[in-house]
Amino acid sequence: MAYDFDLFVIGAGSGGVRAARFAAGFGAKVAVAESRYLGGTCVNVGCVPKKLLVYGAHVADELEQASGYGWTLEEGHFDWATLIANKNREIERLNGIYRNLLVNSAVTLLQGHARLIGSNEVEVDGRRYTAQRILIATGGWPFVPDIPGKDLAITSNEAFYLKTLPRRVLVVGGGYIAVEFAGIFQGLGAETSLVYRGDLFLRGFDGSVRQHLKDELEKRGLHLQFNSDIKRIDQQADGSLKATLEDGRELFADCILYATGRRPMLDDLGLENTGVELDERGYIRVDEQYQTTEPSILAIGDVIGRVQLTPVALAEGMAVARRLFKQDQYRPVDYRNIPTAVFSQPPIGTVGLSEEQALEAGHEVKIFESRFRPMKLTLTDVQEKTLIKLVVDAQTDRVLGCHMVGPDAGEIIQGLGVALKAGATKQQFDETIGVHPTAAEEFVTLRTPTR
């Protein structure tokens, strides 16, 4: 049977665009349908605008530290509307770049909601298209628990478009998005609290990292409310919001942001017209090669719920394009040692196993840890400390994990990701000459195990 397309991609986000462009580059006839925004979550309501707002918040630190370096500044004034307008302009520019990337790769771009009609057929805005293969790359969507007054709260999607900077913000959640938004609002001058139902935020990260960040955020005046959960939200007569906690306490805010996880975006996707099955968590079930339970349909990115990060969606998109249209270049995605950052203030950079994961996996570990005041702060009154930690296998000397909380942690950890991928040992770290004077050199000068 002759199909309209070799590959029909649903979703022009990180994974979908990568798969479509490369498949077209390998000679396939490709279409992409996008219902909302080109570039997906990352470009529009994720990594990119988030990082721009983090930069904005970080300026406050620079201003605070300036006097130690002899600068006298007039009192600064921050204008939220300017930051958001400039951010929006940059996002529009990126949307255009994504459009060009697709069009210049000869991908047919269809703007509209795509719905599966069958195992080889998709409908977009009333028109039907057939394809030999269909790739679902529809990403995720914020999940807000069903409590009374939940409609009064916002999610990260709306936070990027607030008209004004709220005076008091309550961020709910303990994942990286909650922590990052708390840092943004607090850095920009809002009185900010973070409410999380667990003992400590950032579950899955190294224990020392979590505790260190908690201490640093508290030093900055962020109100951390762990072991707390919101029972209901009510609007006050003056328009502000009252959050009643499970334990009966009441918190007041002008904005309540829920960052309590994300669900796969499957709305009106028509999966019921195909043999695609979901896994026990509700994500699309795929095998090692992103094949769903319907032979002609594949899925990648956040919608399969593996590692929900843009570079991972990109790698999966590339793997699918190669597997389908350039077999000789196919390489499976390596999910081990994925470096990540949390753009909190100070930021976290991490790659490899946490101490807890290493112990759980049966490693006998040596821990190297250092806490120090970064040089940049020595001429200022800021008492922030940087944490650097290595988790090493005591038997093989392999470095299992590198962790950092401190300025530029994300930038620093990228290079260490290469070292871990190459299987570096602690001895090789020790034999590497440091870059002096930097915070990063601590990673190669940690001589004595702390435990």
Ligand SMILES: Cc1cc2nc3c(=O)[nH]c(=O)nc-3n(C[C@H](O)[C@H](O)[C@H](O)COP(=O)(O)OP(=O)(O)OC[C@H]3O[C@@H](n4cnc5c(N)ncnc54)[C@H](O)[C@@H]3O)c2cc1C
């Ligand atoms: C606030 C926030 C901050 C983040 N920060 C980072 C970060 O710093 N670093 C990092 O690596 N990752 C970050 N992420 C995660 C990252 O954005 C995602 O992992 C990544 O975007 C996933 O790519 P994807 O291709 O799976 O889906 P997406 O990028 O979400 O793309 C899916 C696309 O499909 C479209 N779509 C959905 N359904 C349909 C349909 N039926 N028809 C047509 N189109 C459809 C959507 O409109 C969307 O454009 C962040 C996420 C959020 C929410």
